[in-house]
Amino acid sequence: MTDALGEALHLLRMSGTFYCRTELGEPWGLTMPDMADCLWFHVLTSGRCEVEVDGGLTALAPGDVLLVPGGQGHRLFGGDADAPLVTTLPHTFETESYAVLRHGGEGAATHLVCGAVRFDDPAAKHLVAMLPNVLHVRQADDMRATIALMAAEAKAVRPGGEAVVTRLADVLVVQTIRSWLATDPAARTGWLGALQDRQIGQALASIHRDPARPWTVERLANESAMSRSAFAARFADLVGEPAMRYVTRWRMHVAMHRLRSRDSTVSEIAHGLGYESEAAFSRAFKRIVGVSPGQVRTG
Known part of the structure; x- marks a missing residue:
């Protein structure tokens, strides 16, 4: 486990x-x-x-x-x-x-x-x-x-x-x-509590290890050895948001770190997080973060 x-x-x-x-x-x-x-x-x-x-x-x-x-x-x-x-x-x-x-x-x-x-x-x-x-x-x-x-x-x-x-x-x-x-x-609630949950913790660890993988609710449910509906409900209850929203937000969290480190281009970051194009990544980034990847890079 x-x-x-x-x-x-x-x-x-x-x-x-x-x-x-x-x-x-x-x-x-x-x-x-x-x-x-x-x-x-x-x-x-x-x-x-x-x-x-x-x-x-x-x-x-x-x-x-x-x-x-x-x-x-x-x-x-x-x-x-x-x-x-x-x-x-x-x-x-x-x-x-x-x-x-x-x-x-x-x-x-x-x-x-x-x-x-x-x-x-x-x-x-x-x-x-x-x-x-x-x-x-x-x-x-x-x-x-x-x-x-x-x-x-x-x-x-x-x-x-x-x-x-x-x-x-x-x-x-x-x-x-x-x-x-x-x-x-307080460490037993929210995201920290979810990390310590045997099944949802497994899904979170998988997302953190490989954010670029083409995750779906069904794949994450399989990682947790749960049915799709039971997983979706339990994930949202413990983490506070739906699983796929968390996947996207986590990818943007990783992207922020990579943008600030300046070790990779925006295109390299986009493809490294599973996006087929820089434009698709930029749209998702701005929707979640509120500014463009370029603004973070130059900020």
């Missing part, structure tokens, strides 16, 4: 836009900027920290992980202090995307590992878009070993420390998302 949710998690391969090992003394404050198409993460390895996102406040304890999946700007603080934009503060860059930041007063110390990562695969990006605005995991048992390793690496600069910290951060992001999927009732 295909594990459609497992496949989506497997595709959570990320490219790090920015990682930062942060050493802070109370009182301190930091403002993280908007990072479009990115996910912010914060791992508190020691001390205390409060995070304000969209007016909501979350207190972190050592060993906690907090994600801001939408990449929106937010504020971190320890004590009563101004919160300058983090990009305006001096950093010590060990590599182009990895830095050490020291900031704040002479009070109690706080250590954080923070960063912004981007997901490239369409299924992974769609999964991340389903997450809540703030995802907070408190000292989860299955994450303690990873956090302990990160805390040890963050204490001092050692050869290869940047490589270790960034890879551990990537693992923690996936572990945090997996923990939320396993424990939050």
Whole structure:
């Protein structure tokens, strides 16, 4: 049996836009900027920290992980202090995307590992878009070993420390998302719930793996070992739209990613998604997305 949710998690391969090992003394404050198409993460390895996102406040304890999946700007603080934009503060860059930041007063110390990562695969990006605005995991048992390793690496600069910290951060992001999927009732509804359905999940995985295949409701029903009518009704009920509309929308989701990567021509993308002509693809794209493929390519 295909594990459609497992496949989506497997595709959570990320490219790090920015990682930062942060050493802070109370009182301190930091403002993280908007990072479009990115996910912010914060791992508190020691001390205390409060995070304000969209007016909501979350207190972190050592060993906690907090994600801001939408990449929106937010504020971190320890004590009563101004919160300058983090990009305006001096950093010590060990590599182009990895830095050490020291900031704040002479009070109690706080250590954080923070960063912004981007997901490239369409299924992974769609999964991340389903997450809540703030995802907070408190000292989860299955994450303690990873956090302990990160805390040890963050204490001092050692050869290869940047490589270790960034890879551990990537693992923690996936572990945090997996923990939320396993424990939050919201993960059992909508598209995420459909991925976990034994039969509809099979159909979704097939669409994601091969969006160019000439899918029909009957073919998808066969993939799910269901009758055509039962499949159509169950798919629409779980996913929230008819199967063939989902197929078209998913193709446009993949097309958006390929257009923005600029690795293929519009004609190559059209044929790679099963369209016989660029014109037919362009009509479908504009109907679903609202603009032409060319406008996305040049935008």
